[in-house]
Amino acid sequence: MWDYSEKVKDHFFNPKNAGAVSEANAIGEVGSISCGDALRLTLKVDEQSEVIEDAGFQTFGCGSAIASSSVLTEIIKGKTLEEALNVSNQDIAAELDGLPPEKMHCSVMGREALQAAVANYRGEEWKDDHEEGALICKCFAVDEPMIEEMVWANKLRTVEDVTNFTKAGGGCAACHEDIENILEKVLKERGESFDPTAVAETPAAAAPETPKAPLTNLQRIKKIEQVLEALRPQLMADGGDVELVEVDGNTVYVNMTGACSGCQMAAMTIAGIQQRLMEEMGEFLKVVPASEMEKLHTIGA
Amino acid sequence: MSDIYLDNNATTRVDPLVVKEMLPYFTEQFGNPSSIHKFADGVARGIKKARKQVQELIGAEHDSEIIFTSCGTESDSTAILSALKAQPNRKEIITTSVEHPAILSLCEYLEKDGYTIHRMPVDKAGRLNIEAYQSMLSDKVAIVSVMWANNETGTIFPVEQMAEMAHEAGIMFHTDAVQAVGKIPMMLKDTKIDMLSISGHKLHAPKGIGVLYLRRGARYRPLLRGGHQERGRRAGTENTASIVGLGKACELAMEHIEFENTQVKAMRDRLERGIIEQVPHSFATGDLNKRLPNTTDIAFEYIEGEAILMLLNKAGIAASSGSACTSGSLEPSHVMRAMDIPYTAAHGTIRFSLSRYNTMQEIDEVIKVVPGIVENLRKLSPYWDGDKPVADPEQAFQPTYA
Ligand SMILES: Cc1ncc(COP(=O)(O)O)c(C=O)c1O
Numbered sequence A: 001m002w003d004y005s006e007k008v009k010d011h012f013f014n015p016k017n018a019g020a021v022s023e024a025n026a027i028g029e030v031g032s033i034s035c036g037d038a039l040r041l042t043l044k045v046d047e048q049s050e051v052i053e054d055a056g057f058q059t060f061g062c063g064s065a066i067a068s069s070s071v072l073t074e075i076i077k078g079k080t081l082e083e084a085l086n087v088s089n090q091d092i093a094a095e096l097d098g099l100p101p102e103k104m105h106c107s108v109m110g111r112e113a114l115q116a117a118v119a120n121y122r123g124e125e126w127k128d129d130h131e132e133g134a135l136i137c138k139c140f141a142v143d144e145p146m147i148e149e150m151v152w153a154n155k156l157r158t159v160e161d162v163t164n165f166t167k168a169g170g171g172c173a174a175c176h177e178d179i180e181n182i183l184e185k186v187l188k189e190r191g192e193s194f195d196p197t198a199v200a201e202t203p204a205a206a207a208p209e210t211p212k213a214p215l216t217n218l219q220r221i222k223k224i225e226q227v228l229e230a231l232r233p234q235l236m237a238d239g240g241d242v243e244l245v246e247v248d249g250n251t252v253y254v255n256m257t258g259a260c261s262g263c264q265m266a267a268m269t270i271a272g273i274q275q276r277l278m279e280e281m282g283e284f285l286k287v288v289p290a291s292e293m294e295k296l297h298t299i300g301a
Numbered sequence B: 001m002s003d004i005y006l007d008n009n010a011t012t013r014v015d016p017l018v019v020k021e022m023l024p025y026f027t028e029q030f031g032n033p034s035s036i037h038k039f040a041d042g043v044a045r046g047i048k049k050a051r052k053q054v055q056e057l058i059g060a061e062h063d064s065e066i067i068f069t070s071c072g073t074e075s076d077s078t079a080i081l082s083a084l085k086a087q088p089n090r091k092e093i094i095t096t097s098v099e100h101p102a103i104l105s106l107c108e109y110l111e112k113d114g115y116t117i118h119r120m121p122v123d124k125a126g127r128l129n130i131e132a133y134q135s136m137l138s139d140k141v142a143i144v145s146v147m148w149a150n151n152e153t154g155t156i157f158p159v160e161q162m163a164e165m166a167h168e169a170g171i172m173f174h175t176d177a178v179q180a181v182g183k184i185p186m187m188l189k190d191t192k193i194d195m196l197s198i199s200g201h202k203l204h205a206p207k208g209i210g211v212l213y214l215r216r217g218a219r220y221r222p223l224l225r226g227g228h229q230e231r232g233r234r235a236g237t238e239n240t241a242s243i244v245g246l247g248k249a250c251e252l253a254m255e256h257i258e259f260e261n262t263q264v265k266a267m268r269d270r271l272e273r274g275i276i277e278q279v280p281h282s283f284a285t286g287d288l289n290k291r292l293p294n295t296t297d298i299a300f301e302y303i304e305g306e307a308i309l310m311l312l313n314k315a316g317i318a319a320s321s322g323s324a325c326t327s328g329s330l331e332p333s334h335v336m337r338a339m340d341i342p343y344t345a346a347h348g349t350i351r352f353s354l355s356r357y358n359t360m361q362e363i364d365e366v367i368k369v370v371p372g373i374v375e376n377l378r379k380l381s382p383y384w385d386g387d388k389p390v391a392d393p394e395q396a397f398q399p400t401y402a
Helices: A006-013 A065-074 A081-085 A089-095 A101-121 A144-155 A159-166 A176-189 A219-236 A264-282 A289-301 B016-022 B041-058 B072-086 B101-112 B129-135 B159-168 B240-279 B304-316 B334-338 B360-378
Strands: A026-032 A037-045 A052-062 A135-137 A240-248 A251-259 A288-291 B066-069 B090-096 B116-120 B142-144 B172-176 B193-199 B210-214 B283-284 B295-300 B348-355
Touching: A006 B116, A026 A101, A037 A101, A037 B116, A052 A289, A065 A101, A065 B304, A089 A101, A101 A251, A101 B041, A135 A176, A135 B066, A135 B283, A144 A159, A144 A176, A144 B090, A159 A176, A159 B334, A219 A240, A219 A264, A240 A289, A251 A264, A251 A289, A251 B142, A264 B159, A264 B360, A288 B072, A288 B348, A289 B129, B016 B240, B016 B334, B041 B066, B041 B193, B041 B240, B066 B072, B072 B101, B072 B142, B072 B193, B072 B210, B090 B101, B101 B116, B116 B129, B129 B159, B142 B159, B159 B172, B210 B304, B304 B360
Parallel strands: A251 A288, B090 B116, B090 B142, B142 B172, B172 B193
Antiparallel strands: A026 A037, A037 A052, A240 A251, B066 B210, B193 B210, B283 B295, B295 B348
């Protein structure tokens, strides 16, 4: 079964604010019965202050859908509509101490129900703007429609391109066959054919968001160092530490020390560091223990 | 009361007598069966005995028709790929829409390579249309692969009749009998079945051991080539301990097959009736007249399966569900979809699968617990109001985007 946090279990076994609020003046109904999740959120909003005085949920769905609904009602009660709209799906997941990647859509559904309820209160119509599909990359929770859209929009041709643009496939690599299948399908629709030996576009030139001037090498390394620096207190709390050793293209070599090095947790920690680095740097990066670098060099020599 | 295990179609507990039989093959008789020394002395004999025990259970004519593999999935893959390889001019496969992924995923993959896959639909009770099947048989078809019993609903297909029909048309017939072997009697030598898959862990043997039955004379191409093990039909040093374990498990299954079809069936029937009588808007799925004796799959409308399982688990009861959430996919089980079970029910299906280790007390305990769980979850459901579904549920609650 899923590896749910204690918080998820607690909200599932003892849901808060279950049922419809009487005299609700804001109702949001979202979800998809074919996907097995659907949520009706009812709110009682004070018309003067726009404060959410009461919130209730009715959910058809799995454990994490019910937990996400429950925690959402707890988060938004007492907030104004504006404040409530700032609640992201990550906030919902974080309040539950995280959700498995396959279940992140439950938190998305919570946020959408909220948007729909606010729209309903304001007499607007709410339209969902994303399509959900089969989860392809379990490391970074990227689904099929997302990859397809990026392949279309950016004329991607290789698995590496897809990883650069969406992160999908940047972790354990088990989904590379699925990504190739998507490439094959979209390229065919575009009248091209997929070439598994094609070389990826250079990520710098192709990256979708290059808001600022490109960093110099030195600036880039310094920024990577800052990100790692920011992660250290957390690692040290677990009895470990991390140190930047070398940056070579897309590969960041680090030294893991203390409780983290060598243990099973190291691989997970490295994946976490990698994800954080990619988020902060806005580019695809691979984090590798420095010990691997030595190995590679000896092979090369 | 200690925990109640009703998930035997997922996997079973290894019978203690099976474990006992296996142990010497780890530490004493650990030699390679091909070696000529005393550590390997009894090994070849142990394997030979196991082959006989399997043969006996499925009623095969010769013990050399038993090929040991690593699992049910390997047996399925070997069967289909062998038929394609041995008959390169035949590019079509007939199967059903409710097979296990061990068949369906392979077929999807073969489809990309240019093979044509005919997936027979089923009706609302999970049954095949035999006339339609007859009309599909042609000399383009390399193999028909139809499961003996369905893992979710327990529905039994008329594979003996279908094998006859395939044989008449000159087509090879394979059946995935992973769920059927050991639960219902079979006599393969009286059938026209060419290949049949078994998985040890569904009949109280360990995981990671399987069998492909291959009728003598059926054209065959191995999946794994290498050493001469299994007469060159499945290379790789034998998993001796597990083979011996599977043999013992087959012997025990043979001894208990009557118990399975009387006592286990009685427990299943009581469970099913007990739940459906108490819980409104619940129903059993599949072909209730032709079913494995140990399986019932019950749909609880307007609630979701994973949530039910979590509450059952808290009450010490293990079962499984056809809901999307339990598998991490977005669609409910393909078997429920194939039977056209509405989404509001398909997501709330729970499969209870029993074994000879269950007791009537356990069944009564489950009957006591389930109604409360369903009631509690329905209180949270937007499709439910008080003690009944909202009027016209699909209309009353229409979430944005579907
Ligand atoms: C009908 C059916 N076929 C094949 C399999 C796969 O067997 P195994 O797990 O031994 O590969 C299973 C079990 O999950 C099954 O129920």
